[in-house]
Amino acid sequence: MIDRRFMDRALELxxxxxxxxxxxxxxxxTRNGAIVGEAHNAPRDLHDPTAHAExxxxxxxxxxxGTERLTDCDLWVTLEPCAMCAGAIVHARIGRLYYAxxxxxxxxxxxxxxxxxxxxxxxxxxxxxxxxxxRAADMLQGFFRQRR
Amino acid sequence: MIDRRFMDRALELxxxxxxxxxxxxxxxxTRNGAIVGEAHNAPRDLHDPTAHAExxxxxxxxxxxGTERLTDCDLWVTLEPCAMCAGAIVHARIGRLYYAxxxxxxxxxxxxxxxxxxxxxxxxxxxxxxxxxxRAADMLQGFFRQRR
Numbered sequence: 001m002i003d004r005r006f007m008d009r010a011l012e013l014x015x016x017x018x019x020x021x022x023x024x025x026x027x028x029x030t031r032n033g034a035i036v037g038e039a040h041n042a043p044r045d046l047h048d049p050t051a052h053a054e055x056x057x058x059x060x061x062x063x064x065x066g067t068e069r070l071t072d073c074d075l076w077v078t079l080e081p082c083a084m085c086a087g088a089i090v091h092a093r094i095g096r097l098y099y100a101x102x103x104x105x106x107x108x109x110x111x112x113x114x115x116x117x118x119x120x121x122x123x124x125x126x127x128x129x130x131x132x133x134x135r136a137a138d139m140l141q142g143f144f145r146q147r148r
Numbered sequence: 149m150i151d152r153r154f155m156d157r158a159l160e161l162x163x164x165x166x167x168x169x170x171x172x173x174x175x176x177x178t179r180n181g182a183i184v185g186e187a188h189n190a191p192r193d194l195h196d197p198t199a200h201a202e203x204x205x206x207x208x209x210x211x212x213x214g215t216e217r218l219t220d221c222d223l224w225v226t227l228e229p230c231a232m233c234a235g236a237i238v239h240a241r242i243g244r245l246y247y248a249x250x251x252x253x254x255x256x257x258x259x260x261x262x263x264x265x266x267x268x269x270x271x272x273x274x275x276x277x278x279x280x281x282x283r284a285a286d287m288l289q290g291f292f293r294q295r296r
Contacts (some may be wrong), residue, residue, distance in 0.1 A: 002226075005155070043239070046209050047210050047211060047213075047214055047216050048207050048211070048216060049206060049216045049217070049218070050198070050203055050206060050236045050239065052217075055198055058197060059196050059198055062197055063196070063198050065195075066192045067195055068192060068196060068199075069197070070197070082235055082239075083234060083235035083261060083263045084231070084232050084236050084238075084239060085234025085235070086231060086235075087230055087233070087235060087256070087261075088198045090231070091197040091198065091200075091232060092198075096172075105268055106268065107230070108235070108261070108263075108266075112268045113231060113235075113263050113266050114270075115256075118256075118261050119230075119259040119260075120254065120260045120262075122254055124255075126196040145286075147231055
């Protein structure tokens with residue numbers, strides 16, 4: 001049973017990113033059924049090229065829990081993580097990754113660098129793709145259509 | 149002509165990491181021959197699984213320059229970047245990457261995910277490996293020998 005409330009919250013955060021002029025991606029880290037970190041994409045606002053939703057949510061969860069290891073935590077994100085974020089998920093030892101839309105251009109889970117499939121990968125989360133996919137894809141398409 | 153002073157500084161930062169009980173990796177971001185961001189590895193101290201030397205140095209450089217794009221900048225780091233850091237180098241649009249020791253276990257430049265070699269990779273820095281390699285390898289080996 002997948003609790004879709006957390007993906008709903010990630011989608012809400014993605015909408016907030018769009019309203020702030022950022023590419024609409026939202027992420028939530030949960031532990032024992034509660035949110036311990038959440039964020040939306042914010043590289044422009046923060047002047048930080050690493051400020052993807054997943055990185056910020058992981059950093060906030062680690063700060064909240066006072067540890068660099070998020071072993072018992074799950075990550076919910078509206079877009080397939082890129083190589084940077086997939087690498088961060090490995091370092092954080094995230095238990096389960098749930099994502100919505102797949103990203104053939106920038107994703108590195110089922111595309112490109114396929115970070116978790118490398119023989120050298122030290123930690124592989126369980127991966128569940130396609131949760132709330134259509135809503136996440138609509139959100140991204142609407143954002144890019146509006147800016148054209 | 150490669151200006152080795154910046155790798156010397158990265159090695160110094162790596163030594164400071166070891167003294168603080170962190171895996172000894174140091175990184176420096178330069179622009180027009182001056183340092184605009186530098187850091188050592190600090191995930192334990194900061195309770196932040198993303199706090200690799202490269203990520204922190206890139207974030208500091210972007211903050212200093214007030215932009216998320218470090219197009220005219222170079223990154224000097226004592227160890228081959230992992231997938232997370234290679235991805236951050238892409239997002240930051242780093243011009244040249246200089247690294248010291250290669251890392252068959254965790255590196256993602258010449259090993260594993262080979263982030264810059266993916267057809268979908270949006271930006272490829274010029275890459276120079278093996279600058280100060282022996283000193284960086286000695287530093288890492290000394291650190292792990294001491295902790296055994």
